[in-house]
Amino acid sequence: xxxxxxxxxxxxxxxxxxxxxxxxxxxxxxxxxxxxxxxxxxxxxxxxxxxxxxxxxxxxxxxxxxxxxxxxxxxxxxxxxxxxxxxxxxxxxxxxxxxxxxxxxxxxxxxxxxxxxxxxxxxxxxxxxxxxxxxxxxxxxxxxxxxxxxxxxxxxxxxxxxxxxxxxxxxxxxxxxxxxxxxxxxxxxxxxxxxxxxxxxxxxxxxxxxxxxxxxxxxxxxxxxxxxxxxxxxxxxxxxxxxxxxxxxxxxxxxxxxx
Amino acid sequence: xxxxxxxxxxxxxxxxxxxxxxxxxxxxxxxxxxxxxxxxxxxxxxxxxxxxxxxxxxxxxxxxxxxxxxxxxxxxxxxxxxxxxxxxxxxxxxxxxxxxxxxxxxxxxxxxxxxxxxxxxxxxxxxxxxxxxxxxxxxxxxxxxxxxxxxxxxxxxxxxxxxxxxxxxxxxxxxxxxxxxxxxxxxxxxxxxxxxxxxxxxxxxxxxxxxxxxxxxxxxxxxxxxxxxxxxxxxxxxxxxxxxxxxxxxxxxxxxxxx
Numbered sequence: 001x002x003x004x005x006x007x008x009x010x011x012x013x014x015x016x017x018x019x020x021x022x023x024x025x026x027x028x029x030x031x032x033x034x035x036x037x038x039x040x041x042x043x044x045x046x047x048x049x050x051x052x053x054x055x056x057x058x059x060x061x062x063x064x065x066x067x068x069x070x071x072x073x074x075x076x077x078x079x080x081x082x083x084x085x086x087x088x089x090x091x092x093x094x095x096x097x098x099x100x101x102x103x104x105x106x107x108x109x110x111x112x113x114x115x116x117x118x119x120x121x122x123x124x125x126x127x128x129x130x131x132x133x134x135x136x137x138x139x140x141x142x143x144x145x146x147x148x149x150x151x152x153x154x155x156x157x158x159x160x161x162x163x164x165x166x167x168x169x170x171x172x173x174x175x176x177x178x179x180x181x182x183x184x185x186x187x188x189x190x191x192x193x194x195x196x197x198x199x200x201x202x203x204x205x206x207x208x209x210x211x212x213x214x215x216x217x218x219x220x221x222x223x224x225x226x227x228x229x230x231x232x233x234x235x236x237x238x239x240x241x242x243x244x245x246x247x248x249x250x251x252x253x254x255x256x257x258x259x
Numbered sequence: 260x261x262x263x264x265x266x267x268x269x270x271x272x273x274x275x276x277x278x279x280x281x282x283x284x285x286x287x288x289x290x291x292x293x294x295x296x297x298x299x300x301x302x303x304x305x306x307x308x309x310x311x312x313x314x315x316x317x318x319x320x321x322x323x324x325x326x327x328x329x330x331x332x333x334x335x336x337x338x339x340x341x342x343x344x345x346x347x348x349x350x351x352x353x354x355x356x357x358x359x360x361x362x363x364x365x366x367x368x369x370x371x372x373x374x375x376x377x378x379x380x381x382x383x384x385x386x387x388x389x390x391x392x393x394x395x396x397x398x399x400x401x402x403x404x405x406x407x408x409x410x411x412x413x414x415x416x417x418x419x420x421x422x423x424x425x426x427x428x429x430x431x432x433x434x435x436x437x438x439x440x441x442x443x444x445x446x447x448x449x450x451x452x453x454x455x456x457x458x459x460x461x462x463x464x465x466x467x468x469x470x471x472x473x474x475x476x477x478x479x480x481x482x483x484x485x486x487x488x489x490x491x492x493x494x495x496x497x498x499x500x501x502x503x504x505x506x507x508x509x510x511x512x513x514x515x516x517x518x
Contacts, residue, residue: 009386009387009451009452009453010386011387058387058451060387060451060452060453081382082382085382085383085384090384090386090389091386092386093384093385094383095383123340123341123344124340124344124352124353124354125344125349125352127268127269127270127349127350127351127352128268128270128317128319128391130349132451192268192317192319192391193268193319193320193514193515194268194319194352253451255452256452
């Protein structure tokens with residue numbers, strides 16, 4: 001078996017998330033796997049990804065790995081990449097298809113995942129970033145959000161920032177809800193002339209909806225509904241209800257993955 | 260009469276250009292004028308803009324001015340801006356509505372207009388910038404484009420870079436086809452993780468389709484179909500057929516206007 005990987009960009013709007021599902025539901029993985037199988041003339045080519053994004057979440061640099069029985073040459077890889085881009089819809093793009101060492105896994109070999117959440121603040125809704133940013137019609141206190149963000153960095157039990165049923169399932173399986181967050185940066189940005197707030201989060205791995213609950217909680221702080229120094233108590237509570245709401249999916253993007 | 264101005268952002272995809280037209284054609288100006296008239300309860304509020312963009316061209320910082328008979332207070336302006344944003348579709352946004360000195364004209368007082376043209380280069384079509392960038396499936400020679408761009412800076416007769424019928428009409432009216440271009444910058448950029456080439460053009464005023472013909476010509480140079488030092492001859496020809504093709508409208512954006 002030879003192992004390969006590629007980078008995947010997708011607009012999540014038209015997909016019920018990354019992970020393949022049964023029952024005629026359109027997913028990114030289902031779409032990509034079908035293109036891979038067709039291009040390689042194989043009945044099935046199972047893929048593994050770095051981060052299984054939720055319905056509506058975008059990716060600029062998702063990483064996908066797969067194994068095939070035969071060795072593919074440089075020409076084969078160029079042809080395969082062209083075929084994959086031709087066989088997938090315009091809201092999916094495949095880049096950087098390459099040979100990996102044997103046994104490489106886009107999921108298990110990933111050391112860090114970097115997500116970016118975009119928020120369009122202010123009375124006027126955004127025109128150009130509407131599909132990629134959450135519109136919050138007020139101007140949040142960025143400094144308070146930055147102060148709150150610092151409490152999220154480090155190794156913590158992020159159970160309060162996880163979909164409750166997912167946390168319960170992990171617990172029942174005896175698996176940890178601890179994760180290591182390396183950095184949470186809240187910054188002003190401009191996209192197509194429109195003011196944006198970006199929240200960049202990097203960490204080793206994330207629980208279900210963890211970045212979106214972090215963002216929803218930081219916005220609560222920014223709008224003065226929760227003090228910045230309440231975050232340690234939210235973490236300590238170990239209860240989803242202690243954190244803020246889940247920010248909408250379309251503001252989130254998996255930016256890149258470090259190996 | 261009191262004069263006011265506002266900044267206008269719009270996604271040009273759904274509009275037959277900025278300028279109002281008869282016959283049920285949807286234009287940006289027609290849409291904005293109708294919202295202004297409705298919000299101010301006036302039969303008609305004529306507007307003037309800094310740059311009449313073509314069908315499909317976007318604007319991040321179009322400037323529009325208008326006059327009304329009565330003085331509007333700060334509260335009136337805030338209410339009017341909210342009404343305008345509520346009365347226009349989501350692909351139009353109004354910002355920075357303010358009082359101007361009497362007789363101010365968004366068109367005649369403008370000293371410089373800044374346009375940005377985005378090109379997505381390479382085999383893989385862009386996912387996130389598809390609506391705002393021209394996909395050129397090869398990698399052009401950026402240095403050659405930069406060299407060619409330098410020949411476009413300065414005061415020139417840009418007749419070769421103007422829609423032929425428009426140039427003829429200007430000539431018949433005894434009006435000049437000379438324009439002053441202050442800068443043409445070709446640069447690499449990244450948008451949502453996708454590589455882009457941006458061409459930023461600033462000048463006092465532009466002929467019909469002038470930026471798009473400049474971009475189409477620079478891409479000819481970048482792809483090796485025209486030498487960089489042919490630009491002076493293209494200018495001297497005074498003939499639209501001497502320049503390259505017109506780049507597609509959806510890659511162009513009016514960024515801002517200087518007064």
